[in-house]
Amino acid sequence: MRKYELGGLRRFARRLWRDKAGLALIEFAYSLPVLTMLGLGGVEIANLSITHMRVSQIAISLADNASRAKQDIVAGVPRMREYDVNETFQGAALQSGGLDIEENGRLILSSLEVNSQGGQWVHWQRCFGKAAYKSSYGKQGDGITGTGFPGMGPANRRIRAESGFAVMFVEVVYNYRPLIFSSLVPPQSIRKTAAMYVRDDRDLTDIFNPPPTAPVNSCPN
Structure with missing residues (x-):
């Protein structure tokens, strides 16, 4: 190889070594997968947190609406009907929006009362949603009968009714599916509870279903 050709190669190599024009692009190309994973992971965690909040809000709203629902009776005590229960469930389903609680979860509404012996008693219970939860x-x-039933809710914050009153106790279970990364946030069941005392007088002898009768959303045993 001729001497001037070797010199040209050396000069080209030195220019190539000093050239920084594409360095930022190369560094960005290396870091892009990491940044993308971090960004999508943040979106996944944020979505899980928002879903927890929305499920909790559904539970609170359902308990509140059930505590107010009633049929006024002329010269009588207002009473709770199957129709009223179904309406509160439909309201919760509409509130769930894209979560689609009917397809992906279960709403459980219980009337916690006091039995004739002063103990806690689940007088009636209704369910809504296709997920198979009890x-x-x-x-x-x-x-x-008796006084052995402790009430409803976790042991550290048990809900108990007072004599002559009813508590609308709500459990909401939602089957969460991750948007992107099941390895970071696996599929899981989100469970929330809420409870509200019945706001006004209510006939607690039964849950009524006068004509035209409404569907009864009984819970599986």
């Missing part, structure tokens, strides 16, 4: 805290008829 109440974690008691089923209809639990505590009908």
